Amino acid sequence: MSILHAFDFLATSDAHYPDVIAVVGGDAALRSWVMQKLTASGDMMQVRGESLQWSDLRDDLSTASLFDFDGGKKTIVIRDTDAFLNAKRVDEESQHNRSSKKDNRSDLETYISNPASATRLILEFESLASNTRIYKGIDKHQLLIVCHGTVDKKRGITFAARQKFITGFLAGRHQSKVTPGAADALVDLLGEELGMLDSEIAKLALYLEPGGIIDESLVREIVTGWQGKTVWEINDAIAAGNASDALKHLDKLMSGGQPPIALLPQIAWSLRRLGMASAVIHHKERLGNKIREEDALASSGFRPHETQRAKMHLRGLRRDRASQLLKWLLDADLRLKGTHSKPWFDRFLLEHFIVKLSNASAKKKSEK
Numbered sequence: 376m377s378i379l380h381a382f383d384f385l386a387t388s389d390a391h392y393p394d395v396i397a398v399v400g401g402d403a404a405l406r407s408w409v410m411q412k413l414t415a416s417g418d419m420m421q422v423r424g425e426s427l428q429w430s431d432l433r434d435d436l437s438t439a440s441l442f443d444f445d446g447g448k449k450t451i452v453i454r455d456t457d458a459f460l461n462a463k464r465v466d467e468e469s470q471h472n473r474s475s476k477k478d479n480r481s482d483l484e485t486y487i488s489n490p491a492s493a494t495r496l497i498l499e500f501e502s503l504a505s506n507t508r509i510y511k512g513i514d515k516h517q518l519l520i521v522c523h524g525t526v527d528k529k530r531g532i533t534f535a536a537r538q539k540f541i542t543g544f545l546a547g548r549h550q551s552k553v554t555p556g557a558a559d560a561l562v563d564l565l566g567e568e569l570g571m572l573d574s575e576i577a578k579l580a581l582y583l584e585p586g587g588i589i590d591e592s593l594v595r596e597i598v599t600g601w602q603g604k605t606v607w608e609i610n611d612a613i614a615a616g617n618a619s620d621a622l623k624h625l626d627k628l629m630s631g632g633q634p635p636i637a638l639l640p641q642i643a644w645s646l647r648r649l650g651m652a653s654a655v656i657h658h659k660e661r662l663g664n665k666i667r668e669e670d671a672l673a674s675s676g677f678r679p680h681e682t683q684r685a686k687m688h689l690r691g692l693r694r695d696r697a698s699q700l701l702k703w704l705l706d707a708d709l710r711l712k713g714t715h716s717k718p719w720f721d722r723f724l725l726e727h728f729i730v731k732l733s734n735a736s737a738k739k740k741s742e743k
Contacts, residue, residue, distance in 0.1 A: 401523060402523055457502070484508045551588070576589065616733055636712070639708060646704060652689060672685045
């Protein structure tokens with residue numbers, strides 16, 4: 376059959392499934408939504424992989440449902456199939472020879488190429504290597520649904536695809552509409568875990584009538600609250616060259632329980648777009664063209680109501696420093712996840728980053 380990502384599978388209304396389906400991936404929320412759709416109707420039984428014997432599974436697979444009078448198939452779901460494949464068992468034909476052991480992998484490989492028509496088998500994996508016979512067999516004969524929510528070019532998961540999933544499937548679950556800007560803001564503030572994003576959209580939907588629109592301003596007002604306002608104040612202080620105020624706001628956030636590794640993405644939300652705007656301006660100038668600041672900021676994701684504040688920030692940072700923003704943000708992110716991941720080291724790095732940007736603004740003022 377084919378390999379299909381959960382984003383695409385959940386967006387289709389097709390209910391015609393093959394006899395064997397593998398649901399693979401580390402995003403538990405995506406796996407659960409896929410499972411709900413696959414088992415929405417008909418007779419279904421679930422078993423744990425670590426306690427399953429192939430002999431029992433073989434008998435169940437060859438037994439049709441006694442309750443589906445409309446011709447539907449019985450569905451058997453193996454949870455934690457990774458454990459089922461790795462479990463060792465005594466071969467039934469060699470029970471007296473305890474040294475003769477066999478795993479379930481070869482039996483499952485054989486079954487996938489010629490499954491029973493009486494039942495549908497769903498295999499749930501945390502991970503499944505693409506060079507295994509089971510992966511290749513399912514890819515060739517059956518259906519494999521990939522459940523990863525993190526953007527990954529190798530897996531074909533793009534920012535656009537995830538944004539479309541949030542604004543479509545997740546928003547629809549809560550009878551609301553989510554704008555693309557709101558979807559991006561949710562990911563920046565909460566991370567890429569789709570279960571958490573789904574829970575937050577459910578909370579935001581309570582502020583609106585059914586079918587209401589969740590926009591970026593609502594996300595930043597409700598999700599971040601005073602913390603979001605303080606992040607804006609940090610960026611305002613940086614643009615004004617006031618390192619002291621910026622550090623006071625930073626201390627307030629960390630005293631409230633926010634670790635530096637969670638704060639950097641929030642601070643970077645605006646700074647990254649400023650860095651992109653600076654790159655657009657420099658690129659146009661190298662080509663001998665000019666571009667208005669407003670147009671450069673708009674092309675970098677700033678909304679019209681954000682333009683004046685963004686222009687102030689961009690000018691406060693100075694052209695030479697603004698052009699380094701993207702590189703500095705990447706460097707800070709890598710260090711927070713590596714050499715400066717330990718307590719106090721991470722705080723020092725974030726404070727140093729803020730002071731460096733604030734001093735750039737202060738230096739510009741002193742030059743005037």
